[in-house]
Amino acid sequence: MIEDVKLAKQIIAKRIAKEFGNDQIVNLGIGLPTLVANHIPPEVNVYLQSENGIMGMGPAPEPGSENPDITNAGGSLVTVLPHGSYFDSATSFGLIRGSHVEYTVLGALEVDQEGNLASWIIPGKRVPGMGGAMDLVVGARNVIVSTLHTDKGKPKILKKCKLPLTAVKVVKMIVTELGVFKVTSDGLVLTEIHKDSNIEEIKANTEADFKVAENLKTME
């Protein structure tokens, strides 16, 4: 098990960044998914979209050049690239619902082997609201869940989500610090494994049933 949480998150972010292609729209959720931006190769022109109404989001502003009217969906100050643009929320969710967003990357409270996702509510305990997550996971062409493999030692990849769902059968890929799973019509498949992990460790920390891909690769 990779115990260093910071390192674990870097492993996940770095791997996810490899998925993106030129001219694609990508929406990165708050928290761990935000780190993915740091790993996108400079030669790949990804349009980072944030649901509050920005396309072509750039990095955080240099000190002294902050503009309070340029933020991301987490409320953090950001910048816009020279080929970026702004739009209203209806247009922003038109892009999202209309499958113009190629990848949405977000965290999970639970995810299961059918691709169901629970990420927005712990009834009686934590009710932040779904924000834009339900639209994002239903609308984006590819939903990638980025998550630490376990939460306080308990598996997060389950046979069946127990918490209220964000959406049904939408997740295509799950990336943890231990490996990469694809959700297929044939069930969950482990396609990549981190060099410091092994299949026994992953089995012990995963509730879901999964197959191991014949051509299992090393996660990089």
Next chain:
Amino acid sequence: MIEDVKLAKQIIAKRIAKEFGNDQIVNLGIGLPTLVANHIPPEVNVYLQSENGIMGMGPAPEPGSENPDITNAGGSLVTVLPHGSYFDSATSFGLIRGSHVEYTVLGALEVDQEGNLASWIIPGKRVPGMGGAMDLVVGARNVIVSTLHTDKGKPKILKKCKLPLTAVKVVKMIVTELGVFKVTSDGLVLTEIHKDSNIEEIKANTEADFKVAENLKTME
């Protein structure tokens, strides 16, 4: 009967222009309704909207300053006022369907005493399509029909439209060269009469039943 068609149209246009108030959005149909613009008092700031995507439409351009990218819904070259703006067709019909247009003024093939309107098709003979008319008459707060009282001697204001309808029970006011009718829950009411006409003439040329308002006024 006012035989001079040009004069008749001027009478109609002049009367309709009196309806409009400050800061209201008005959509004028092609043909006779377009003439209404010439009679709007300069102290009243009406926003002429055209469904192709312009707000605050101005008069035809001066020769030499035509811009092919500034047209009205009839395809004529127009101008935009300094407080005008442009938008896409979805926004334009959002304004229309959402009751932001105070008045729509349009012609009729037939109009009836229930406020039904037929204006878009003569089956087997003339099928131009409805264009934006169906949305306009359903969405605008007030539908004014501007029409010559008869077509080749035949009444246009009927008991019941015979041609396929543009919309059901939407017309609020009918203005012809002979007078002004309001469509009320109590039926058609003649509220104004042109000085050169009389009630007998209007009765002879109107198929619809109508009442004469107690305080019948002279149309001006």
Next chain:
Amino acid sequence: MFKKLISKEKFADLIKDDMVLMIGGFLNCGTPEALVDIIIQKKVKNLTIICNDTSFPDKGIGRLVAEKMVGKVITSHIGTNPETGKQMVDGSLKVDLVPQGTLIERIRAGGMGMGGFLTPTGVGTMVEEGKQKMTIDGREYLLELPLKADVSLIKGGSVDQAGNVIYNGTARNFNPIIAFAAETVVVEAEKLVEIGNLVPDHIVTPAPLVDFIYDPSQN
């Protein structure tokens, strides 16, 4: 012509107990804070607020919640304002949680005369409770209904004296859409300009949608 400028007092007169307000903004960005200030000073009661989120307790819409002026909120996210959650639990504030894309589209439907729309968002989740489900071309959708308000409060970037609005950056968010969906629309102008200073191709909210302009620098 073009007498849309409104004073602090006249704006305060517009806002009454039990009203339904739409307020623009996304967390800390694009909310007409000066208009919120005036509402707070007036101490109105039992507002219904339709907004993207309830912001923070000391910011934007969050302040109206913290001042206990809100009876109901229709929103997509309350997680950044613990006060909203507290009042929801103690029963003093009713919270309707709506997916963000559905929320803005319901407002658009209200402002643009639609009776509703079909969205795939929320199918198979708690969101579908009580809603009509329809299958179109083999895919399930929820029928979502329009939202309207008495007053919309929007934050404009550059606003001309006629009421045309251009927004700054992501301060745009809900603002141009809620401008369609209320009986009365008030814009708080970041920068008030003369007519003719805005390019018609760049204008986002056409002037006649705006009833009143509030210029904080003149108040």
Next chain:
Amino acid sequence: MFKKLISKEKFADLIKDDMVLMIGGFLNCGTPEALVDIIIQKKVKNLTIICNDTSFPDKGIGRLVAEKMVGKVITSHIGTNPETGKQMVDGSLKVDLVPQGTLIERIRAGGMGMGGFLTPTGVGTMVEEGKQKMTIDGREYLLELPLKADVSLIKGGSVDQAGNVIYNGTARNFNPIIAFAAETVVVEAEKLVEIGNLVPDHIVTPAPLVDFIYDPSQN
């Protein structure tokens, strides 16, 4: 990066018999005429065209009709093009007439992932034939379904090398909406500019919606 410029030949390769095309424009304004020229030179067959109107026989979309390249048109108005009416009567062209506001909203629904929407337009008329009617809050509406296309052809005013578009005046019309609703989007640029020359607040069509840019001045 930003290699979206397309040649006459490459654009011609994109367009094939039996395709569904959306084409921007309103009568004589805002149609990508140079792209239409290329299609006419290629002599394709049996296109389905989704557009506001069929323009005039010698203009825009009307030319495709006059050249008998269109098997079906979904549009709101054909009255300015006698050729459309003639082919409709002789049975060689199928014409679906749709109210203009419903047409553009169906395209928007297609491009923005809605399963349909409820409009009051057309209730009680021929337009309601075959459609589901629903009553919401005591008012009747028609359920209208989304439209999509294989390729959308749009006319841009100022277009940057990344594909961001600002439109000129009323040449905007259907263009920004059809940019959402097709697998492939080609913009004909009135004026091609360098990246950074357009203000992000003014951009109407965001770059990643555009797949190809055609610059008539370079062809």
